[in-house]
Amino acid sequence: MSGFWPQSFSQMNDLNGKPIVGAKAFFYEGGTTTPISVFRDYGLLTPHPNPLSTDGFGRFPAVYMDEEDGFYRVRVTTSGGVILYDADQIPIIGPTESGGGSPPAPVDPNAIYKTGDLKVRYGEGFLEGYVRSNGRSIGTATSGATERANSDCQALYEFLWNADPNLVVAGGRGGSAAADWGANKPLELPDFRGKAIVGLDDMGNIAAGILNAATVLGWRGGSETHTLVVDEMPSHNHSATAVPAGGHFHRIPKGGSGGGQGAQNGPTDNTYFDSEPVNDHTHGVTIGARGGGAAHNNVQPSLAITVYIRL
Structure with a gap:
C-alpha cells in the first residue's frame, strides 16, 4: 500500500x-x-x-x-x-485495507487505536471497527455471540481472553484463546453499563491505597445508593436534662382512698390532711429517635455515554 x-x-x-x-x-x-x-x-x-x-x-x-x-x-x-x-x-503509514469492496481508509486506524483500546462516543448503536463494552459476548460467525458474531472479532477475543481471566467463556475456558475461538465459544465483554471508569489502584506501581480492592483488571465496585450502619455514623452524644422537682407534699381528703386525689391547694379545714413530704428528686427522660434510615444517593454528577472497545 x-x-x-x-x-x-x-x-x-x-x-x-x-x-x-x-x-x-x-x-x-x-x-x-x-x-x-x-x-x-x-x-x-x-x-x-x-x-x-x-x-x-x-x-x-x-x-x-x-x-x-x-x-x-x-x-x-x-x-x-x-x-x-x-x-x-x-x-511509512499507509491506509488500511477494508473488506466488502470499500475503498481504503485514508488513515491506518491501527496508527491511532489498537485492539482493546476504549473509545467513548456521544451516541448509541453499532460503530464500525468496534463493539460496545456492554457485558454481552463476541465470537465466531457460528458461535451465537450476542454483541457480535463475526470473524473480525478474533483479535479482540484473544486479547480479552488473555488480559482478563475473569471474563466468562461460554462452556468454560479451554487451554488457550485460540482453542476457545476455534471451538466457537462466545466470550463475555467487559461491562461498563452504569459504571464510571477508574484507574487500577496499583497500575504497575505500589498501591495508592485510594481504592484498595481495585488492584485486579476488571474490578467492579460501588453502588448507586448506600444506607449507613451504626459503625459508619459519626461518633456523637445526645444531651438531655431532667427538670428537678423540689420537695413538696399532697393534701388528701380525710376518709378518702388517697391515690393523689387531693391537691396542695385544697381547703384548710379539718376535712384534709397532708401527705408525707417528698424530697428533691428527678424524673426519667426518654429520647425519641430521629431520621428515617433511608439510603442516600451515592452518585457523583455524571453524563451517560457509550463505551466502545476496538476490535
Whole structure:
C-alpha cells in the first residue's frame, strides 16, 4: 500500500522567511544511505527523481511512498548542499485495507487505536471497527455471540481472553484463546453499563491505597445508593436534662382512698390532711429517635455515554 510523505506541498523558507528554491530531499531506507523510490501517484506507478527538489515557490510536490519499505530516512538540504535536517527511522503509514469492496481508509486506524483500546462516543448503536463494552459476548460467525458474531472479532477475543481471566467463556475456558475461538465459544465483554471508569489502584506501581480492592483488571465496585450502619455514623452524644422537682407534699381528703386525689391547694379545714413530704428528686427522660434510615444517593454528577472497545 501507499503512504503519503507529510512534507508534501510544504514550503521551505530561510531564516528571513524567503522560499528556498531548489532545496533537495534525499530519501533512503531507514538507518542507511541506500536510496528508495518515491512516487508521484498513489498507485506507485510514476517515480519522482531522488533527490527531489522544491519548485520556484520553495514547495515540494506530493510524494507517495511504498509502505513495504517500512521505515525511511530523509535528508533535506539547500540547493548548495547545506543540510537543513536529517531525520531517520520514520514509519511509512499507509491506509488500511477494508473488506466488502470499500475503498481504503485514508488513515491506518491501527496508527491511532489498537485492539482493546476504549473509545467513548456521544451516541448509541453499532460503530464500525468496534463493539460496545456492554457485558454481552463476541465470537465466531457460528458461535451465537450476542454483541457480535463475526470473524473480525478474533483479535479482540484473544486479547480479552488473555488480559482478563475473569471474563466468562461460554462452556468454560479451554487451554488457550485460540482453542476457545476455534471451538466457537462466545466470550463475555467487559461491562461498563452504569459504571464510571477508574484507574487500577496499583497500575504497575505500589498501591495508592485510594481504592484498595481495585488492584485486579476488571474490578467492579460501588453502588448507586448506600444506607449507613451504626459503625459508619459519626461518633456523637445526645444531651438531655431532667427538670428537678423540689420537695413538696399532697393534701388528701380525710376518709378518702388517697391515690393523689387531693391537691396542695385544697381547703384548710379539718376535712384534709397532708401527705408525707417528698424530697428533691428527678424524673426519667426518654429520647425519641430521629431520621428515617433511608439510603442516600451515592452518585457523583455524571453524563451517560457509550463505551466502545476496538476490535
